[in-house]
Each structure stands twice: as C-alpha cells, then as structure tokens.
Amino acid sequence: MIKEVEIKANGGPESILWKDCELEKLKPGQVTIEHTFVGLNFIDTYHRSGLYPLPLPTKLGMEGAGVVVDKSSDVNEYEIGDRVAYVMALGSYSTKRNIEANKLVKIPKDISDQQAAAVLLKGMTVEYLVERLFKVNNTHTVLFHAIAGGVGLLACQWIKHLGAKIIGTAGTEEKAILAKQNGCDEVILYKSENFVEKTKYLTNDVGVDVVFDGVGKDTAILGLDCLKPLGTMVVFGNSSGNCPPIDPGLLASKGSLFFTRPTLMTYGTKKNDLLHSSGRVFEMLSTNKIKLEINTSYNLSEVSKAHTDLELRKTFGSIVMKNDY
Numbered sequence: 382m383i384k385e386v387e388i389k390a391n392g393g394p395e396s397i398l399w400k401d402c403e404l405e406k407l408k409p410g411q412v413t414i415e416h417t418f419v420g421l422n423f424i425d426t427y428h429r430s431g432l433y434p435l436p437l438p439t440k441l442g443m444e445g446a447g448v449v450v451d452k453s454s455d456v457n458e459y460e461i462g463d464r465v466a467y468v469m470a471l472g473s474y475s476t477k478r479n480i481e482a483n484k485l486v487k488i489p490k491d492i493s494d495q496q497a498a499a500v501l502l503k504g505m506t507v508e509y510l511v512e513r514l515f516k517v518n519n520t521h522t523v524l525f526h527a528i529a530g531g532v533g534l535l536a537c538q539w540i541k542h543l544g545a546k547i548i549g550t551a552g553t554e555e556k557a558i559l560a561k562q563n564g565c566d567e568v569i570l571y572k573s574e575n576f577v578e579k580t581k582y583l584t585n586d587v588g589v590d591v592v593f594d595g596v597g598k599d600t601a602i603l604g605l606d607c608l609k610p611l612g613t614m615v616v617f618g619n620s621s622g623n624c625p626p627i628d629p630g631l632l633a634s635k636g637s638l639f640f641t642r643p644t645l646m647t648y649g650t651k652k653n654d655l656l657h658s659s660g661r662v663f664e665m666l667s668t669n670k671i672k673l674e675i676n677t678s679y680n681l682s683e684v685s686k687a688h689t690d691l692e693l694r695k696t697f698g699s700i701v702m703k704n705d706y
C-alpha cells in the first residue's frame with residue numbers, strides 16, 4: 382500500500398486529497414522509487430487550480446528525490462539502492478511511485494536527497510533561462526521578478542556568477558534583504574514602488590537587456606518599458622495569473638523587442654538536455670557557485686499548508702516536503 386495525492390475537482394488547497402492505493406505493476410523501462418523528499422513548485426498550484434488543465438482526477442507534483450526500490454528486468458542503468466531524482470513527471474506527491482528510468486538522474490554523492498529535491502527543477506529552469514535561452518554575460522543588466530522565490534534566489538546567484546548586473550523585485554523588505562545577501566545588486570519593492578520608473582532610474586534611463594518574469598499578469602506588459610531597444614522579455618510563469626495577450630505592434634513600437642514564453646518541458650526533458658542541465662545544476666551546487674535557501678520545510682502530509690503559504694507569498698527560497706509516512 383502507498384499514499385498519494387489525488388485531485389478530483391480543481392480548487393484551492395482544500396481540494397488536495399490523500400488516498401491509500403496499491404502501487405501499479407511495473408511496466409518495461411520503469412523503476413519504483415521510494416521518495417525521501419518531494420519538491421514543491423508553483424506549477425503544482427496551477428495543476429491544482431486548473432490554470433493548467435489536466436484530465437481529472439489527477440495526481441500532483443512534478444519533482445522528487447528518493448531511492449530505487451524495484452526495477453523492471455530490462456532496466457540496466459539503475460540498481461536497487463541508487464539515489465535518484467527527476468523533474469516534470471506528474472505524481473511526485475506520493476510515498477512511492479513507478480517512473481520511466483530514462484526520466485531519472487543519479488544524485489551525486491556530495492548532494493543530499495533534500496538538496497536535490499530543492500534544486501533540480503528550479504535550478505534547471507535557471508540554467509536554461511540564463512545559459513541557453515538568453516546567454517547572460519558580464520555586459521548585461523538583468524531584471525528578475527520575485528527574486529527571493531525558489532527560482533529567483535538561484536537565478537540571483539547564477540546571474541552574479543555570470544558577471545551581469547542584477548536588479549530584482551520582491552514583495553517585502555525581508556525578501557529584499559535575503560536577495561541582497563544572495564548577490565542581488567538592487568532590489569525594488571514592487572508592491573510600494575513603481576518598478577518601471579525605478580528600473581529606468583537604476584539604469585540611467587537606458588533600460589535592461591532582458592527581463593525574466595515569472596509573475597505574469599501583474600508585471601509582464603509593464604515590464605516591456607524596462608527594456609532597451611532590441612531587449613528580450615522572457616515570461617516564464619504566472620504566479621499572479623496569466624500574461625495578457627500581446628500585440629506584436631507593441632513590441633515594434635517599444636524598440637523591436639523580443640518576446641518568448643518558454644517551458645522546462647521544451648528545454649529540459651529530452652535526454653541530452655536533461656543530462657546537460659541537471660549536470661550544470663549539480664556542478665554549480667557542488668562548487669558552491671550557488672547555495673540553497675531551504676528555510677521552509679514541510680512534511681508530505683502538510684502539502685495543503687505548503688500550497689497555501691506559497692500562494693499567499695509567505696515563502697522564500699526552495700520548498701521541499703519530507704516523506705513522513
């Protein structure tokens with residue numbers, strides 16, 4: 382018997398149901414993982430609320446770390462006892478699960494399961510955003526929204542490592558202090574300050590080379606005014622709601638801007654990309670180029686509370702949930 386989350390109807394955190402069920406029979410190419418830690422990501426709230434619709438009933442959770450406890454006879458890459466992690470595979474809110482072996486990566490010896498679950502999805506997102514989608518370098522000035530969040534704090538350190546100047550936005554003074562401690566050059570308190578005016582002021586009216594926006598509805602259109610001519614707007618999330626439709630004419634009138642809406646599914650799930658991106662993330666962590674802020678640890682049995690806190694903007698850094706069953 383295992384425990385897993387099920388959503389029968391979209392709704393708030395109260396729609397998260399824990400249920401006992403039997404683990405399905407292993408299929409060819411699969412292994413069984415016993416989770417030790419499960420990563421919480423904002424996408425989980427979109428799946429729960431229905432912002433990203435999934436056929437119902439559905440499982441939840443896109444990131445986990447744990448130990449291989451069983452495997453199909455055709456799997457040669459992994460042995461029982463291997464420590465592994467994965468991203469973008471629905472169903473991580475569970476005590477045990479079956480998963481295709483080709484979706485896994487081995488967790489290096491110097492990285493704990495908790496660290497792997499805290500860093501992999503968010504770190505791979507940062508890797509593709511700043512090293513492949515827009516190759517950030519020391520000539521760039523970057524605006525990154527929600528800089529004290531899970532993705533934000535990792536991005537802050539990674540972008541500093543690449544030598545760029547980074548301006549972040551944050552909801553509270555406490556988050557601003559944390560962002561500065563993680564290398565952010567300037568933090569705008571975007572609930573009380575006009576972030577467009579402040580960005581212009583901080584760049585002597587020049588604007589930034591790139592905006593990374595995971596907030597969406599409240600910031601994405603306004604953010605176009607923070608860019609230099611030929612600048613790039615990367616809307617990679619919707620924590621405040623979906624970005625409204627954009628008229629291409631607006632991109633023309635504001636200086637031949639580039640606009641993209643990328644996903645980790647495209648940039649990080651093909652085997653080569655998965656190995657490259659996860660390898661870079663583990664390397665950055667092992668060599669202390671990035672460090673993790675895992676201040677808010679929850680148990681898997683408290684997943685509803687974790688969703689509530691994340692959506693109320695109470696959390697900062699990476700959230701992981703311990704398998705407490």
Ligand SMILES: NC(=O)c1ccc[n+]([C@@H]2O[C@H](COP(=O)([O-])OP(=O)(O)OC[C@H]3O[C@@H](n4cnc5c(N)ncnc54)[C@H](OP(=O)(O)O)[C@@H]3O)[C@@H](O)[C@H]2O)c1
Pocket residue numbers: 421422423424502503506527528529530531532533550551552553556595596599617618619620621622643644645646691692693694695696697698
């Ligand atoms: N496209 C991709 O490949 C990809 C992959 C991973 C994550 N993402 C996106 O990246 C973003 C960050 O993800 P995360 O898991 O690290 O979350 P997070 O940044 O830890 O949490 C979201 C943050 O967004 C800010 N926010 C602004 N308006 C908000 C609102 N109305 N409601 C809730 N939060 C609001 C809050 O920070 P302040 O209090 O500082 O405003 C909040 O802490 C999300 O949009 C997520 O969907 C995209």
